[in-house]
Amino acid sequence: MKTIGIVGGGVVGLSCAVALLDRGYGVSVFERDADYNAASWGNAGHIAVEQVEPLASPAAVRSVPKRLFSVGGALGLPVSMAAHWLPFAARLVAASTPAKFAAGTAALTPLLAGAMTAWRDLVGTLGARDLLREDGHIVVWDTPETARAGRTHWSRAAIGTARIADADPDVLHRLGFLADPVGGAIRFTGSGQIADLRVLATTLEAAVEARGGRIVRQAARLADDSGRIVIIGHDVDQLLVTAGVRSRALLEPLGYRVPMIAERGYHIRARADGWPADLPPVVFEDRSMIVTRYADCVQAASFVELGDPDGAPDPRKWDRLEHHVRSLGLPIEGPFTRWMGARPTLPDYLPAIGRSTRHANLAYAFGHQHLGLTLAPVTATLVAAMLAGETPAVPLAPFDLDRFGKKGPDA
Structure with a gap:
């Protein structure tokens, strides 16, 4: 039996683990965080099949000045973290040409087209169908003027398998x-x-262990051993990096x-009374905010704050969220719990999914930006097919890490 070490036990890594165990592999998942504080378990819970247009776009670049946190927007570019976001911003601009935006949309479309089906299959496999809700979502604007502009935008956007209609009177009544x-x-x-992200996490981990897999609560240290990547202290045949940010x-010291x-x-949470x-x-x-029950x-x-994953959080972000809750009159009362987590984002806003061309036993699936939860199960099916030597249902060439070339001094 071939053994696979999965480095990273977020939603992508655990979904891959279940898919690979079901194909007969031996799997060990290396995840040091036992507190479920990663972005996989702190996100908005939204399965965003409508987000087929990558955020690396001409429109997004043009909108930066009005989206800055300093003028009331959701984009944070902390001066103290400029060394992190300035190089990324330059690459983002380069990836936002009309041609590259169109290519990115074409690449994401089939991934997202299979996302909901993959989620249905996964919760069925887990015996946890109640974790998935398929009730869509609602978009609200503060004023008729912004509503007209917003409707125009969404009517022109590619939204994949999603559909849009005016909110029905019942929805407006509930608002x-x-x-x-x-x-x-x-x-x-x-x-x-997803109805409960913490339950999703524990259900996935339990499914891994029930299938004979292991959850290893420690950081994995990787090394190049004569052209083969190994996890120091552990013997595995293949390695799959799903460690998010x-x-x-993990990979840059190996030459990638x-x-x-x-x-x-950022998010704030309170009782749901x-x-x-x-x-x-x-x-x-208009507030760049999503509220999930x-x-x-x-x-x-x-908030979209570009910077250091280990940098101190900015309390002003939480303060603004609380201000939005109060000013909108939302029935959410404190005390609030506060969270900050880091989405793993590549400059073209496409994930990295593929197999290394330099180390035959190394594969990867990370960089899903805002779509990690959405794309976790479909990514798992593609990775499992790829590692089994089959042709994945979605072409993986656009997601190959080699699109960024070999590691350079400015990487």
Whole structure:
């Protein structure tokens, strides 16, 4: 039996572990975090099948000045972390040409087209169908003017398998707790959410162990042993790196260029007493905030802060989230728990999924930016097929890490 060491036990790594165990591999997952504080378990819970257009785009670059945190927007570029985000910003601009944006959209479209089916299959395999909700999501605007602009944007955007309609009166009635009437609202169908991220994490880990896999609570140290990558102190045949934002530090010493940034997001959580249990995720687009009801709490999340994954959080981000909650009149009362986590983002906003061309026993699946939760199960099926020597259902060439070349001095 071939053995595979998976470095990184977030939602992508654990989904890959289940898929590989079901194919008969021996699997050990190396994950030092036992507190479930990574971005996999702190995100908005949204299965975002509509986000087929990468954020590396001409429109996104043009919008930067009005999106900055200093003028009320959600984009944080901390001066203290400029050494991290300036090189990334230059690569992002280079990846945002019309041609590259079109190619990125074409690459993401088939990935996202299979995302919901893959989630249905995974929760069925786990015996946890209640974890998946397929009630879509709602987008709300503060004013009629921003609603018109927002509707125009979404009507022109590629949204894959999702569909859009005006929000029905029942939805608007359930939003009646807002301090001011909404300027406009639409409802997406085809998207979904995970009902409880912590339960998802523990269910995936339990599934790994029930299939004979191991969860190893320690950091993995990698080394090049005569052209073969090994985990020091452990014997595995193949290695799969799924360590999210930590993948850069693992692979760059081995000669790979991984121009990844920590795209830090923030959330606040409180008891769910006043939030309707059957309300799907609500995006307050003018505030760049998404509110999600989980089993025992309600969460407001926002911000795209580029920087150091280990840098201190900025309390002003949490303060602004709390201000939005109050000013909108949301039925969310403190005390709030505060969280910050780092999404693993590459400059073209495409993931890295593939097999190394320099080390035959090394494969990788990371860099899913905002789509890690959305794409975890479909990524797992593609990785399992690739490692079995089969042709994956989605071409993986656009996601090959070699698109960034070999590691250079500015990587």
